[in-house]
Amino acid sequence: MAKEKLRVLLVEDNPIDAMIVKKILQRDNAFEYEVVHLVSGEDALLKLENWPYDIMLLDYNLPKKNGLETLKEIKARNIEMPIVMITGQGDEQLAVTLIKEGAFDYLPKKENYQDSVPLMIRKTMMEFRAKLEREKLQKEIALKKEELEKTNAKLMELDRMKSDFVANVAHELKTPLTIIKGNLDNINQGFAGEVRLKQKEILGDVFKIINRLSRLVNDLLDLSKIESGKMELNREGLDIVALAGEVIKTFETLADGKKIGLAKEFPEKAVTVNADKDKLTQVFINLIGNAVKFTDKGSVTVRIIELQGEVQVEIQDTGPGIPQDQADKIFDKFARVVAEKKEGTGLGLPIAKDIIALHKGRIRVESQSGKGSRFIFIMPK
Ligand SMILES: Nc1ncnc2c1ncn2[C@@H]1O[C@H](COP(=O)(O)OP(=O)(O)OP(=O)(O)O)[C@@H](O)[C@H]1O
Ligand SMILES: [Mg+2]
Incomplete structure (x- = not known):
């Protein structure tokens, strides 16, 4: 299977160190490396204008602009590329600062440190890609969440409108129903003339229906009161x-x-x-x-x-x-x-x-x- 190509930007002012790193990478078979070697931070910043690199190995001890300054300037440009710093030996405090400033990792310049470069690159690429994937997923989740919240707000608004509508209709029905019931009652009691037995029977059925309707209207009003938080307990x-x-x-x-x-x-x-x-x-x-x-x-x-x-x-x-x-x-x-x-x-x-x-x-x-x-x-x- 064809090996994946990895574009490495190596910024190292010591030509021998750089040469050894290149040699070791040539022998490594995890990737097919394309190494561009520069000797100063200034050169690196220029080269990065077009940013075609997958990973950067940046020496801390550089003439003029040191590794930290260079790192800060690269980070300010929002370039999404892992940067591994090559530091002097035993300077843990510096390493902490570099990581804080956005370096992905660091590699101290011990004897034969070049041997660990391929492993460091492999580990860095794996972690960096996992991080990108994670961030992508998080963004997608955040987007979905936002969508859901919007839909939910819309649904709640619709639900409120529906409840208001039901409450209004029920409320509008309440008064006419009371009037109908009152008038029927008057007729039933004979205030509008004598009521025959058959008529009483029919009125009785109508009463049943009207009572059912009023119960329904009252239930709907009760529910909408509870749902809108307006129901108070005595x-x-x-x-x-x-x-x-x-x-x-x-x-x-x-x-x-x-x-x-x-x-x-x-x-x-x-x-x-x-x-x-x-x-x-x-x-x-x-x-x-x-x-x-x-x-x-x-x-x-x-x-x-x-x-x-x-x-x-x-x-x-x-x-x-x-x-x-x-x-x-x-x-x-x-x-x-x-x-x-x-x-x-x-x-x-x-x-x-x-x-x-x-x-x-x-x-x-x-x-x-x-x-x-x-x-x-x-x-x-
Ligand atoms: N004791 C019960 N035994 C069997 N089914 C029941 C019982 N109580 C409620 N249910 C079922 O639950 C449904 C809902 O009950 P609910 O009291 O809300 O409505 P309902 O009695 O049909 O009408 P409403 O109470 O508005 O006059 C009923 O229609 C019935 O299917
Ligand atoms: Mg019931």
Whole structure:
């Protein structure tokens, strides 16, 4: 295989030293060397105007401009070429200075130092090329990072626009919905004339739909408030056991109607948490509501366990369960997995998750398809 050509600039005022180096390089078979020999720093600086060299061997002890001065001037020109300094013996301090000024390495002029020149060149070329490769990669990474940051900023802006849009639409819907509901209520109560049975029936269906729509609008407003950081917590000392009990009561009729059990496993005494009552109630409604909604056989159990500095709440059911790969997704907006036949929008869990996060708590689900689900949330006390 043809050897790689290496252009070496040798700056050495001692002709015998230079000759020996050249000879040794001729015998070395790592590269095919093309050596240009100059005797002064001034000459080197002139030669480097066109910079066609791969490596430079620069003697420190030169007449007039010494090696350090020459090195500094070359470095000031941003020439990307490794420079190996040939120094006097035992001058470690000088070597440190040279490296600081940008020399790649140094070789002390010991007896027969010329023998080590090929090895030094090989090592230098390897390290220098690795360094270039590293720098190139680092630049590419920095560029990619910048691109990603830009894309991310754009996406965040889009997301914000979308949230604003949803919030505005929901807000615009809220007032007309309230008016529609009020008017329907007036009609239903007979303020606009007698209402016949059939009409009452139809009004009842319309009410159901309107109520669903208002719930959706309120959910969307809640979520956009949380997402934009505008949701504030009105914290107070609450007995979470009593609060859970109250919510459970409101689901009893529904559970009875479906012939499923609704059980509680609570501590004997109150467990106080520092939380927003309305928001925490919302979490219980959403979780127990889901459990009752999705369970058609068996029971729903709400469990409260007092831990060190925290309280753990579990809502367990014997419903259809959630496939493992969907367990994280269901906390995303509009994610509906097994519920296509059940009423809902897919906002209950994301709202619960956000409210719990606002309270510095966490929520997760343990479930298997066909084996029921257990939603677990933990809150600081
Ligand atoms: N207890 C549960 N058992 C089985 N699947 C559940 C249960 N809770 C939630 N899921 C699944 O997670 C999805 C998301 O729940 P989430 O409460 O966010 O929405 P939803 O109940 O469908 O609608 P919404 O709560 O907005 O009325 C549900 O559609 C259902 O697929
Ligand atoms: Mg729900």
